[in-house]
Amino acid sequence: MADHDEDLTATATEGYKVGEKKSLAEYQKLDANDESLNKWKASLGLGDGAAASSDPAKVTIKKLSLLVDGREPLExxxxKPNALETLGTHPFIVKEGTEYQIEITFVVENQIITGLRYVQVVKRKGIKVDRSEEMMGSYGPNTAxxxxxxxxxxxxxxxSGMLLRGTxxxxxxxxxxxxxxxxxxxxxxxIAKDWS
Known part of the structure; x- marks a missing residue:
């Protein structure tokens, strides 16, 4: 991944400063008498029942899915053991010209995650053809x-097109x-002429 490291750095939003980090317990106590804020905090999993932890925040990606209308998701x-190692050797096959979407299923543990981004760099024969960065959002720890x-x-x-087909x-x-x-x-x- 070394040749991608620089490209995978998330961009900084000009003028945006990351706020002071607070523990889950501090967020739970913040404006404790504000009913609407308490409802909002509960929707993020920050209600009184949320387990506070001093462990660092952690995001665990559980599943990646490739969604195409009219087809079963490729998941x-x-x-599973060695799942990441097989991703590079078993490519997702997509028919040329098809619209598709990636869905990410994940878990947030211990603390609030702010500004989670998905950064992707695509290369063909060693030449960068695309770089994208998507803001996924901020999330509280998952609950039962x-x-x-x-x-x-x-x-x-x-x-699509013969010249653009390939891996x-x-x-x-x-x-x-x-x-x-x-x-x-x-x-x-x-990218293939058909789905096989």
């Missing part, structure tokens, strides 16, 4: 009533406002 269960989060990335269209190498990372990289991995997508 990679990242909780909300065991996972799910985020769909914007719709994309696979390139594209990609590197992806999940980075938060604190510049903590929760997961980086290499994978591949094959």
């Amino acid at each position: 990679i269960d990242l909780t 009533t909300n065991p996972t989060y799910s985020k769909k990335l914007p719709l994309e269209t696979a390139p 594209y190498d990609a590197a992806s990372a999940f980075i938060d406002d604190d510049k903590h990289n929760h997961l980086s991995f290499n994978w591949a997508i094959k």
Whole structure:
């Protein structure tokens, strides 16, 4: 992944400063008498029942899915042993010109994650052809009533034409406002004339 490292750095928003970090217990006590704020905090999993932890915030990516209308989702269960290692050698196959979407299923543990971003760099034959960065949002720790989060990335269209068919190498990372990289991995997508 070394040749992708610089490209996988999340961009900084001009003028934006990351706020002071607070523990889950501090957020729970913040404006404790404000009913609407308490409802909002509860929707983030920050209610009185949320377990405070001094452990660092952690994002665990559980599943990646490739969604295409009219087809069963192509899913990679990242909780299985060696799942990340097989991503680069078993490319997602996408029919040229098809619209598709990536869905990410993940868990947030211990503390609030702010400004989680998905950064992706795509190369073909070693030449960068695309770089994208999507803001996924800020999330409180998952709870028993909300065991996972799910985020769909914007719709994309696979390139089409004989010259654009082939295998594209990609590197992806999940980075938060604190510049903590929760997961980086290499994978591949094959643009084909058909689905096989």
